[in-house]
Amino acid sequence: MATQPLIAASTVRRQFGGISDMTVWRWVQKGLLPEPIKINGRNYWRESDVEALKQGRSGNSGKAAA
Secondary structure, three states: OOOOOEEEHHHHHHHOOOOOHHHHHHHHHHOOOOOOEEEOOEEEEEHHHHHHHHOOOOOEOOEOOO
């Protein structure tokens, strides 16, 4: 199984115009982004989930929201 590239929280914030950590947290709470993958206390998201949000879909491992 191929691993998906991960994007750090700082990169996610920058890709959406410099949003705050709180905005990212709210998006996770609303289901716009899935829960982050924690590595050494830092938050990462799958690149496909971030791209899905950019395209207007809810990011849940590449699956579009119903």
